[in-house]
Amino acid sequence: MQKKILSRKSLGIPYMIFLALFVMAPLFVLIYYAFTNGQGEITIQNLTGFFSDPNTLGTLCYSFGIAAVTTAVCLLLAYPVAYVLATSHLKEKSVILLLFIMPMWINFSLRITALKELLTWLEGNLAYHPFLNTVIGMTYDFLPFMILPIYTTISKLDGALLEAARDLGAGELQAFLKVTLPLSLPGIISGVSMVFLPAMTNYVVLDMLYNSTYIMGSLIGSYFASYNWHGGSMIALILLGIVCLFTLLTRGDEEETARGGVLL
Amino acid sequence: MEQKTNIIELKHITKTYKDGFSAVSDLSLEVKKGEFITFLGPSGCGKTTTLRMIAGFDVPTEGDILLNGTSITELPPNERPINTVFQRYALFPHMNIYENIAFGLRQKKMPENIIVKKIKKVLELVDLEGFEKRSIDTLSGGQQQRVAIARAVVNEPQILLLDEPLGALDLKMRKEMQLELKEMHRELGITFIYVTHDQEEALTMSDKIVVMAEGKMQQIGTPEDIYNEPANAFVADFIGDSNIFNGIMTGKLKARFCGGEFACVDDFEEGTHITAVVRPEDVLLTEPGQGKIRGIVTSVIFKGMHYEITIESGKNEIIAQSVNSAAAGDRVGIYVEPDNIHIMLAEDHTNIFAAEINRNYELEYNGKVLDVQLTDLIKGSRLTEDGTLLDGNGLELDRNKLRIKISIKPTDIELTDEQEEGLVQGYISNLIYKGDHYSYVIHTDLEQDFVVNDEYLWNMEDQVGLLMPVDKMVFTVKK
Numbered sequence: 001m002q003k004k005i006l007s008r009k010s011l012g013i014p015y016m017i018f019l020a021l022f023v024m025a026p027l028f029v030l031i032y033y034a035f036t037n038g039q040g041e042i043t044i045q046n047l048t049g050f051f052s053d054p055n056t057l058g059t060l061c062y063s064f065g066i067a068a069v070t071t072a073v074c075l076l077l078a079y080p081v082a083y084v085l086a087t088s089h090l091k092e093k094s095v096i097l098l099l100f101i102m103p104m105w106i107n108f109s110l111r112i113t114a115l116k117e118l119l120t121w122l123e124g125n126l127a128y129h130p131f132l133n134t135v136i137g138m139t140y141d142f143l144p145f146m147i148l149p150i151y152t153t154i155s156k157l158d159g160a161l162l163e164a165a166r167d168l169g170a171g172e173l174q175a176f177l178k179v180t181l182p183l184s185l186p187g188i189i190s191g192v193s194m195v196f197l198p199a200m201t202n203y204v205v206l207d208m209l210y211n212s213t214y215i216m217g218s219l220i221g222s223y224f225a226s227y228n229w230h231g232g233s234m235i236a237l238i239l240l241g242i243v244c245l246f247t248l249l250t251r252g253d254e255e256e257t258a259r260g261g262v263l264l
Numbered sequence: 265m266e267q268k269t270n271i272i273e274l275k276h277i278t279k280t281y282k283d284g285f286s287a288v289s290d291l292s293l294e295v296k297k298g299e300f301i302t303f304l305g306p307s308g309c310g311k312t313t314t315l316r317m318i319a320g321f322d323v324p325t326e327g328d329i330l331l332n333g334t335s336i337t338e339l340p341p342n343e344r345p346i347n348t349v350f351q352r353y354a355l356f357p358h359m360n361i362y363e364n365i366a367f368g369l370r371q372k373k374m375p376e377n378i379i380v381k382k383i384k385k386v387l388e389l390v391d392l393e394g395f396e397k398r399s400i401d402t403l404s405g406g407q408q409q410r411v412a413i414a415r416a417v418v419n420e421p422q423i424l425l426l427d428e429p430l431g432a433l434d435l436k437m438r439k440e441m442q443l444e445l446k447e448m449h450r451e452l453g454i455t456f457i458y459v460t461h462d463q464e465e466a467l468t469m470s471d472k473i474v475v476m477a478e479g480k481m482q483q484i485g486t487p488e489d490i491y492n493e494p495a496n497a498f499v500a501d502f503i504g505d506s507n508i509f510n511g512i513m514t515g516k517l518k519a520r521f522c523g524g525e526f527a528c529v530d531d532f533e534e535g536t537h538i539t540a541v542v543r544p545e546d547v548l549l550t551e552p553g554q555g556k557i558r559g560i561v562t563s564v565i566f567k568g569m570h571y572e573i574t575i576e577s578g579k580n581e582i583i584a585q586s587v588n589s590a591a592a593g594d595r596v597g598i599y600v601e602p603d604n605i606h607i608m609l610a611e612d613h614t615n616i617f618a619a620e621i622n623r624n625y626e627l628e629y630n631g632k633v634l635d636v637q638l639t640d641l642i643k644g645s646r647l648t649e650d651g652t653l654l655d656g657n658g659l660e661l662d663r664n665k666l667r668i669k670i671s672i673k674p675t676d677i678e679l680t681d682e683q684e685e686g687l688v689q690g691y692i693s694n695l696i697y698k699g700d701h702y703s704y705v706i707h708t709d710l711e712q713d714f715v716v717n718d719e720y721l722w723n724m725e726d727q728v729g730l731l732m733p734v735d736k737m738v739f740t741v742k743k
Contacts, residue, residue, distance in 0.1 A: 160354035163321055166341040167348045168419065169371035178367070182358045 033233035046234035056219065056235070063215040066131070067199035070138040071146075074195050075188065077139070078146035082187075083180075086154035097151065101144040108141070112208045115140055119209070130211040137205040142198065146191040153187030154180065189250050197243055269332075271297040271455050272318065272423060277327035279313050279479075284711070287313040288324075288479045295423075295457065300449050302458040304466040305476035306502070311459045312351075314476075315425050318457065319348050331422070342371070347416035348425040352432065353408045355400045361387075361411055362396040368419040386418040389448065406437045413448070423455045430465065442468055463503050467491065475499050477694075478713075496608060497703075500541040501696045507542045507582050509699040510610060519607055522699055523578045524557035526600060530607035537610035539698075546604035547584035549573070555597025561590045579700035579719075613703075613715035616671045621663040625653050629670070630688045630710060634734055641668070641739050667742040674703065674717040676736035679728045686729020690714070692722055706730060 037043045050056050085097055103111060119133055120126055126133055157180065165175035201217035214222065216239055223232030274293040280286045288310040295301050303311035316322040318329060320341030329337045336344055347368070355364050362383060369379045387393055390410035400408065409429060416424055426445075430438045446469050449456050460466055466473050467487040475482040475490060475498075483495040494500035497508050511521025513536045519528050521540045532538060552558050559577030566589075573584045575596060582598060590596065619629045625647055627634040639645050644656025653661040683689045690708035697703075701719045706728060708714060714730060722728065 158352075158354065160350050160352060161356060163319075163341070164348070164350060164354040164356070164415075165367070166321075167319060167346075168368035168415070169342045170367075171340075171342055174371065179356060 030233045030236055033229050034237045035234075037230055046230050047238075049231065050234055050238060059214045059216060059219045062213055063200045063217075066134055066138065066215060067196050069135050070142065070199045071192055071196045073135060073139045074143050074146040075192065078143060078150055078191065079184075079188070082147050082150035083154055083184075086151050086157075097147075100147055103140070104144045108204075109208065111140070112137055112205060116209055126210045130206075130209070130213060133209045134206050134211045137209050138199050138202065141202075141205060142195040145194040149190035149194070150184060150187040153184045153190075157183055193246065193250060197246065200242075201239065269297055270294045270330075271299075271332060272457075273330040273333075274314070274318075275328040275330065277314070277317060277324045277329065279310070279317060279322060280325045286479050288317075291327075291476075291479075291481055293474065293481065293484070295455060298453055298455055300446070300456045300458065300469060300471045302460060302466040302470040302473050303476055304460060304463060304473050304502075305482075306461055308478075309476040310479040311461075311474075311476050312427055313479075315348075315427055315457065315459050318423070319346055319425050320344050345422045346425060347419050347421040347423075348427065349409075349412050349416050349429045351427045351429070353412040355408055355411055355415070357400055360397055360399050361392070361403075364400070364411060365415045365418050367415065372419075382418055383414075386414045389417070389451070390414045391444075405432055406441065409433065409441065413445075417448070417452065417454070421454060423457060424452075426456065426458045428460055429458075430460075430462075438465070445469065467503070475502065477502075493606065494541060494608075496611060497539050497541070497696055497698075498694075500606070505544045505583060505585075507544065507547065507699065508696060509540045509542075509580065511538050511540050511607075512536065513538055517602070519605070522557060522580045522582065524598075526556055526605055527602040528605040528607050529603045530605075532607065532609065538607050539610050541606040541608070542582075542600050542604065544572070544583045544585040545570075546600055547575075547582060547586075548599045548601070549575075549584060549586060549588075549590065550597040550599050552595040552597045555599040557598050559596055559598055561592050561594040561596060563592055564590055581697075581699060613674045614671050615674065615677070615714045616669055617712060619668045619670055621666055621668065623663075625651070625663060627668060632687055634687075634737075636734050636737075636739070641741050642666075669740045669742070671738045671740070672732055672736055674715040676733065677714065677716045678731040679704070679706075679716060679718050679720070679722060680731050681728070683727060683729035685731065687732045688712075688714075689727065689729050692724055692726045692728065695722070695724060 034046055035042055035044065037045060081100060085093055090096070115137055116126065119136065123129060123133075161179050161183070162175050165179045166172075170178060200215065201220075203215050203218035203221065206213065206215060206218065216235065220232050220235050220239075223229070223235065272295045274291055277288055277291045278286065279288040291310075291314060303314060305311050313322060317324050320336070320339060320343075324337060327337075328335050331344070331346075356367065359367070365383050365386060366379050369382060374382075383396065384393075387395060390413055392407060392410055392414070395403075395407075395411075400411070403411065409432075412429070429445075430441050433441060442465060445456075458466075458469065467490075470487055472484065473487055473490050474484045475495075477498050483490055483499045485493075490499065490503055494503060494506075500506045500508055507522075509521040511519050513532045513534050514520045514525055515534055517528055517531060519526055519532075519538055519540060521538070526540075528540075548555070557577050559575035559582065561573055562576050562581075563574045565572045567585075570585045570587055571589050573586055573590050575582045575584060575598065577598065584598075617629065619627045619634065621638065622628045622633070625638050627636055627638060638653065639647060642653075642655065642661070645661065646654055648654060653663065655661050680686055688708045688710060690706040692704050693707040693713070694705035695702050698717075701717050702721060704716045704718060704722065706714045706716055708730070716730065
């Protein structure tokens, strides 16, 4: 008996090793670098430095702006699509849904390159609208991650609830606002966290669309490129803190998020 | 006494779905104000569809629904003074009990202080005082059911619709809720329209029962009427236990069925084919030789209040309920009081279907050629060498204008497991035991119902082939 339990537990060992080597250890290294300086002394200078440097704060705001606008645009585009698809009686529903998520299966850089060509042709020079282009690029990239969880929550919604709302005197709009919308919130939260957080750091899209403004991801990259591991680590840690904060805020709906969360 | 007015009237309601399936056909009904009326029938009989049309979730394909004399057929559900208690409660999971019940009142823009009072009162009515702040998933099934009722009742609807509201509860809880609902109906004075497939529930609670099957109303009446005077074999079989026999009238107030001649109180002309229904509690066991027929007890089951005794008499099987036990193998006589025999006209179940004439002037049904010559069916007709059909006067007959109807009796069709051997295939959608044979309804792949009498037992939903001998078919030709 004892042996059996041991052998079952031992199945987890490879992953434990992986976790220790590639998650825990780097995290400690990160924390160590974040709170030390070049001489190996413990300091919070990196932290105060981040919040007193207008450049880094500007980058944080810019990243936040890009992520917020991208998330909002994704949500505005995705919700109606997900709603219509989930509530329609179309037989070809799954095919249409497939069309929306198909871009995910095409190589990322190929997609963005194609988008770049299209935008260049439309705008003449990409440098005219860096913010707009970045939002377009990110929306294009992240839209499926918003559609899928919302689609899943709405299509799982019990139709009888809507009928109950109508039965109790609600018109179609009222029934949507009071029943469908609040009950699809887990899907929205799931979608938002899957779009907002990557959008804050994904600097590849900016790079490829010739947006030379830094966002958090590129900022960290630049610190490491100039061998300032301590400053870079602190920014990475701050970002991690923001992610944790965000997760905590939506934690109340953890269970529902799990229900609404897909993914492939 | 004051004549009560009709609160709702259904006028020739038909609901056909896009795929051609008719859920309800030509249903007409009047419900009086304050009545407790129950739609009763097996699943798929159209009772829920009817309820949904009254609620406004479905629009009838044909017919009209009148509320207090005005048509509401096209009115959306939110504009009808009707509320529903849903089968699976459909409570809003993101709201607490207070908000759930307040939903309807808020839609009416009622001030909050009145809402508070109304909710307090309705929670007292359903015995859930002080539950306002509780969330839905902390409630048991029975409590959720009460909230669902409170949520509907608080709006003071003119009609309360209840769609199998007790279906998800256990037996004891169901019995309790039945009485409570009945009490609530008395207290509120609202018209209740109730849907159930549970005949006992219907008999216990209703002022009036509408028995439905296959989208049609079979009978409407008080529980006593329905039980004592079933309109047809289906109702007799569905409500309570019944012995159902085919028989024939042999004289004035005399009928022969189940191998014996019985005196009865229903008057039909001599020679009429009849269906006789005898409730098991009305089958009296006597000493052998003293009853109308003799039989041998084949099984005895103790049921608490009584014994259920199965007796075999010739080819017939009779179920009796008695407070006295018997033993398997006992020889007994069987007697039934004349007024306990319910006699109705035998329904004519002759199956009629249309055959097609193919290019070679052969008769075809379900893609199979029937072994019969078209020229034998149309007097004096002949086929010419170039493949046209001429009638007795030598005039050409257009095969597309000829209509061939085939009729065949239920007893002449045989069921088979070898589906492909049958002329048509289908599944058994209904069966009634008639003493010495089973009467089956087979719903074919061509969406037609065939009635087949067979002495062998098949099960509901069995896939079968229908063997129909050509020499038992009667052909009629229309030009």
